[in-house]
Amino acid sequence: xxxxxxxxxxxxxxxxxxxxxxxxxxxxxxxxxxxxxxxxxxxxxxxxxxxxxxxxxxxxxxxxxxxxxxxxxxxxxxxxxxxxxxxxxxxxxxxxxxxxxxxxxxxxxxxxxxxxxxxxxxxxxxxxxxxxxxxxxxxxxxxxxxxxxxxxxxxxxxxxxxxxxxxxxxxxxxxxxxxxxxxxxxxxxxxxxxxxxxxxxxxxxxxxxxxxxxxxxxxxxxxxxxxxxxxxxxxxxxxxxxxxxxxxxxxxxxxxxxxxxxxxxxxxxxxxxx
Amino acid sequence: xxxxxxxxxxxxxxxxxxxxxxxxxxxxxxxxxxxxxxxxxxxxxxxxxxxxxxxxxxxxxxxxxxxxxxxxxxxxxxxxxxxxxxxxxxxxxxxxxxxxxxxxxxxxxxxxxxxxxxxxxxxxxxxxxxxxxxxxxxxxxxxxxxxxxxxxxxxxxxxxxxxxxxxxxxxxxxxxxxxxxxxxxxxxxxxxxxxxxxxxxxxxxxxxxxxxxxxxxxxxxxxxxxxxxxxxxxxxxxxxxxxxxxxxxxxxxxxxxxxxxxxxxxxxxxxxxxxxxxxxxxxxxxxxxxxxxxxxxx
Numbered sequence: 001x002x003x004x005x006x007x008x009x010x011x012x013x014x015x016x017x018x019x020x021x022x023x024x025x026x027x028x029x030x031x032x033x034x035x036x037x038x039x040x041x042x043x044x045x046x047x048x049x050x051x052x053x054x055x056x057x058x059x060x061x062x063x064x065x066x067x068x069x070x071x072x073x074x075x076x077x078x079x080x081x082x083x084x085x086x087x088x089x090x091x092x093x094x095x096x097x098x099x100x101x102x103x104x105x106x107x108x109x110x111x112x113x114x115x116x117x118x119x120x121x122x123x124x125x126x127x128x129x130x131x132x133x134x135x136x137x138x139x140x141x142x143x144x145x146x147x148x149x150x151x152x153x154x155x156x157x158x159x160x161x162x163x164x165x166x167x168x169x170x171x172x173x174x175x176x177x178x179x180x181x182x183x184x185x186x187x188x189x190x191x192x193x194x195x196x197x198x199x200x201x202x203x204x205x206x207x208x209x210x211x212x213x214x215x216x217x218x219x220x221x222x223x224x225x226x227x228x229x230x231x232x233x234x235x236x237x238x239x240x241x242x243x244x245x246x247x248x249x250x251x252x253x254x255x256x257x258x259x260x261x262x263x264x265x266x267x268x269x270x271x272x273x274x
Numbered sequence: 275x276x277x278x279x280x281x282x283x284x285x286x287x288x289x290x291x292x293x294x295x296x297x298x299x300x301x302x303x304x305x306x307x308x309x310x311x312x313x314x315x316x317x318x319x320x321x322x323x324x325x326x327x328x329x330x331x332x333x334x335x336x337x338x339x340x341x342x343x344x345x346x347x348x349x350x351x352x353x354x355x356x357x358x359x360x361x362x363x364x365x366x367x368x369x370x371x372x373x374x375x376x377x378x379x380x381x382x383x384x385x386x387x388x389x390x391x392x393x394x395x396x397x398x399x400x401x402x403x404x405x406x407x408x409x410x411x412x413x414x415x416x417x418x419x420x421x422x423x424x425x426x427x428x429x430x431x432x433x434x435x436x437x438x439x440x441x442x443x444x445x446x447x448x449x450x451x452x453x454x455x456x457x458x459x460x461x462x463x464x465x466x467x468x469x470x471x472x473x474x475x476x477x478x479x480x481x482x483x484x485x486x487x488x489x490x491x492x493x494x495x496x497x498x499x500x501x502x503x504x505x506x507x508x509x510x511x512x513x514x515x516x517x518x519x520x521x522x523x524x525x526x527x528x529x530x531x532x533x534x535x536x537x538x539x540x541x542x543x544x545x546x547x548x549x550x551x552x553x554x555x556x557x558x559x560x561x562x563x564x565x566x567x568x569x570x571x572x
Contacts, residue, residue, distance in 0.1 A: 023296055024292060024293070024296050024298065025298070026298075027289045027292055027293050027298060028289075029288075029289035029290065074289070076289070076292070098404065101407070102303075102407070102567075103403070103404050103407075103570050104570070105567060105568075110289070110290070110300055111300065112289070112290075112292075112293035112298035112299060112300055113298055113299060113300075114296065114297070114298050114299075116407050118406070118407060119404070119405060119406075127327055127328070127331050129330075129331035129332075129334045129335065130327055130330065130331050130334070134327060134330075137323060138320070138323055138324060138327055139406070141317075141319050141320035141323050141324075142317075142320050142324075142402070142406045142408050142412075143406060143407075143408075144316065144317065144320075144407075144408065146319065147319050173334065190405075
């Protein structure tokens with residue numbers, strides 16, 4: 001863990017890092033997350049005979065496997081920070097975000113948050129049979145807005161998402177949207193609300209260059225409004241443009257935590273070595 | 275994690291102390307029952323909108339669209355009448371069998387669909403649950419509301435059938451409203467309870483159709499309720515009369531159909547109906563609340 005302490009020291013020495021008023025918004029204290037996966041058994045594990053034998057011998061189904069996804073992660077995030085989370089596939093980034101959002105209970109350790117963090121992922125499923133407009137209204141209500149607020153903000157969201165650039169798509173069912181359009185609409189919905197802590201999972205990977213630029217601007221706005229933003233992405237460019245601090249997670253352990261430029265340099269060296 | 279080289283105001287504080295100093299709260303902790311109820315009330319617009327959205331979405335790909343809301347109960351009634359009324363002749367002892375059968379069928383169907391969809395309400399909305407924060411009880415409740423809207427359409431069909439088969443339109447029909455409200459409370463509680471069970475036991479989905487079918491046969495939908503006291507020992511007949519669905523079906527039959535045979539006197543039916551609604555409604559709600567933080571796990 002020599003790398004880790006080294007980068008933290010470098011980070012704290014930054015002028016903005018030692019600013020007098022640093023209010024923590026998310027504190028992770030030695031977080032471990034173990035979750036069970038159903039239905040991932042090999043061939044033959046789910047035959048009727050095997051199931052029956054399992055019931056008779058009272059053994060745990062081999063189809064249920066435990067995955068230790070996050071192993072002792074600790075960090076403190078402060079108000080006004082945008083933090084990038086990087087790491088190879090399956091390194092526990094998304095799992096950690098879910099836990100910060102309070103959607104996945106931690107097995108050991110604790111996560112403390114200011115207000116209610118919102119997780120914004122490309123997996124956020126809305127009702128595909130409904131029009132984009134109704135989905136916007138539904139999403140806003142689900143985030144706890146009042147009907148008046150929803151009526152006021154719906155045109156803004158549609159406008160921001162840009163789904164109407166090629167004709168009136170807002171009134172068409174969402175199943176007719178391209179995957180990029182749907183992802184843009186979801187991002188626009190979640191970004192419409194002022195979040196204390198906003199967690200974004202790969203959401204910017206989809207969408208065209210123009211939308212990406214607009215959403216990056218939106219993230220900066222959200223940060224300016226005193227929130228904290230976590231961003232999980234494989235697009236190093238996006239992280240470099242939006243986040244000044246980056247946490248590198250590898251196999252559920254923090255490899256580095258510090259200024260984006262330093263961490264990304266280390267990460268790229270690591271990735272190239274492989 | 276402290277660094278002696280820099281003057282850090284948070285140095286020496288443990289993460290828990292730091293969290294306390296800035297009023298941070300632990301993620302994923304269940305709110306108190308009162309707080310949960312308050313939050314749920316704040317989300318009432320979402321519950322309504324979601325129930326409506328599901329109703330619209332369920333017909334959006336059918337060419338006849340919302341007409342199916344009326345066609346489905348009519349087709350159901352026709353099939354059951356053909357089999358149980360004409361072929362098997364279970365209408366013995368019931369003067370207006372079509373109306374009697376339809377009332378039972380539609381009321382039973384309300385609870386049946388609420389249970390089946392309630393069981394699925396957490397599992398099939400995992401995407402929404404993992405993406406957004408809202409009291410999870412919104413989902414089973416809105417599922418029940420969607421079914422309530424279906425029920426209203428069914429009740430219009432039922433009223434037409436009852437009138438066509440020669441029953442008089444009386445003031446007593448108004449009693450349908452409190453009866454359905456009691457049943458709705460019962461259904462919401464049941465849907466909540468089933469949602470929590472269904473989120474943990476995924477095999478329930480395969481099992482539930484058999485449970486509800488058995489329940490239907492035990493609820494006097496397809497035959498006269500007098501058969502219970504005729505064919506069962508007194509103790510078991512009494513137990514059968516406590517069946518909440520039998521109670522709600524009878525309340526509606528009593529309100530709309532003059533000639534319908536009843537298993538118990540109306541006063542006892544109302545007492546039973548209210549008790550069941552309170553028991554299931556409050557019990558189901560608390561049971562669901564206890565599991566609030568488990569929903570959406572891997």
